[in-house]
Amino acid sequence: MSNDTVTITDNATGKSADLPRIQGSIGRPTVDVRKLAGSTDLFTYDPGFAATASCKSSITYIDGDQGILLHRGYSIEDLAANSNYLEVCHLLLDGELPNQDEFNEFESIIKNHTMVHENIHRFMSGFRYDAHPMAMLSATVAALASFYHDSIDINDEEHRKITAHRLIAKMPTMASYCFKHMRGQPFMSPKNNLSYSENFLHLMFAVPAGDYVPSPTAVRALETILILHADHEQNASTSTVRLAGSSGANPFASIAAGIACLWGPAHGGANEAVMNMLDDIMDTGATIESTIARAKDKSDPFRLMGFGHRVYKNYDPRAACIQKVCHDLLDELGGDQPLFQLARELEEAVLADDYFKERKLFPNVDFYSGIVLRALNIPMSMFTVMFAMSRTVGWIAHWQEMHNDPEFRIGRPQQIYTGETHRPYPKK
Numbered sequence: 001m002s003n004d005t006v007t008i009t010d011n012a013t014g015k016s017a018d019l020p021r022i023q024g025s026i027g028r029p030t031v032d033v034r035k036l037a038g039s040t041d042l043f044t045y046d047p048g049f050a051a052t053a054s055c056k057s058s059i060t061y062i063d064g065d066q067g068i069l070l071h072r073g074y075s076i077e078d079l080a081a082n083s084n085y086l087e088v089c090h091l092l093l094d095g096e097l098p099n100q101d102e103f104n105e106f107e108s109i110i111k112n113h114t115m116v117h118e119n120i121h122r123f124m125s126g127f128r129y130d131a132h133p134m135a136m137l138s139a140t141v142a143a144l145a146s147f148y149h150d151s152i153d154i155n156d157e158e159h160r161k162i163t164a165h166r167l168i169a170k171m172p173t174m175a176s177y178c179f180k181h182m183r184g185q186p187f188m189s190p191k192n193n194l195s196y197s198e199n200f201l202h203l204m205f206a207v208p209a210g211d212y213v214p215s216p217t218a219v220r221a222l223e224t225i226l227i228l229h230a231d232h233e234q235n236a237s238t239s240t241v242r243l244a245g246s247s248g249a250n251p252f253a254s255i256a257a258g259i260a261c262l263w264g265p266a267h268g269g270a271n272e273a274v275m276n277m278l279d280d281i282m283d284t285g286a287t288i289e290s291t292i293a294r295a296k297d298k299s300d301p302f303r304l305m306g307f308g309h310r311v312y313k314n315y316d317p318r319a320a321c322i323q324k325v326c327h328d329l330l331d332e333l334g335g336d337q338p339l340f341q342l343a344r345e346l347e348e349a350v351l352a353d354d355y356f357k358e359r360k361l362f363p364n365v366d367f368y369s370g371i372v373l374r375a376l377n378i379p380m381s382m383f384t385v386m387f388a389m390s391r392t393v394g395w396i397a398h399w400q401e402m403h404n405d406p407e408f409r410i411g412r413p414q415q416i417y418t419g420e421t422h423r424p425y426p427k428k
Helices: 036-040 076-082 085-094 100-111 118-125 133-146 157-183 196-205 216-228 236-246 251-262 270-284 288-296 317-333 338-352 354-358 365-375 380-403
Strands: 002-009 016-022 060-063 068-071
Touching: 002 036, 016 036, 068 076, 068 085, 068 317, 076 216, 076 317, 085 100, 085 196, 085 216, 085 380, 100 157, 100 196, 118 133, 118 157, 133 157, 133 251, 133 380, 157 196, 157 251, 157 380, 196 216, 216 317, 216 365, 216 380, 236 251, 236 380, 251 380, 270 338, 270 365, 270 380, 288 338, 317 338, 317 365, 338 354, 338 365, 365 380
Parallel strands: none
Antiparallel strands: 002 016, 060 068
């Protein structure tokens, strides 16, 4: 991977360092700065680590300028069109798409791990009636370490594999229990004759007095959301999982840390912001024209949520994947759906407006995913839980990769100290 060097010289001291230039299989070249401090007494300063590679990874590649997202080399468009979520899970964990026999075995393993210990039921029932679902989920995932302490040896490859399967399998069950607790409904048991997405919808919406049979369109819409959110490279929550795991923390604690990070509105709350915006437009009676005008007015603090993306400077490739299933689901619902009609009109207006075209402010995945989740009758308080359920496989894949990395070290960033220098303690 390394083919030449970059020389860094401190003009103040004259000290210099020849630093290796690293080129991955695709993407920008990177300078390995690990020897910089030893050779020059200099550290690098990069708030948010936006220009710093913290690891080598073969899981996911993003080119934001070109609008490219690859998982193990496969485009997100191909995966969303041809795979199901568990196939993508296998790909992220093991590096390859499964053949039919491999998929059958993997699916069977996941289905046989979907139930949770009865004490988990009691644990989750102990939360206040109005507890936020993300508070419940992060605490419950961390608590799993107390139920499976016999298989959390991070140095045991078989333990790591079992834990990955358990997390993927049990996350829909625990996520649904957050919803059921919030609604005051009894917890439902998973059904092994259903697909991953069908089972989740059953766990969410079935009750002992009656079953729930989701439409194929709803199932496909959920599958698409899960696939599109399965991994997204070194984002804040994934980096949190890696940092927590670098200390040797068990996988349940590491994933719980990722869930806590995802809970932040700047990370996992984007599709909630979209729905809040649409609800506000509906409640105030604003028109599409006035909304567009406000978005263009630099003196107005209003922001058009769900358009543009920090990483993708072109079209978000995930948005193209979910747009059709979003429209199909809305068409199936039919009837009087004013909020969904508003969303479609806003989408059409933005896509046709040169102002947004020139600034490449296209609808992103959060715009459509929020609408899909609302159409599936999933409340906004559960939106980030859905994100966490999907992203679990990405988190655990990165956690496993980190522990297989020969260059793995505990995370310990440097800082620029700006406080007081040494001073004497005042005499009394």
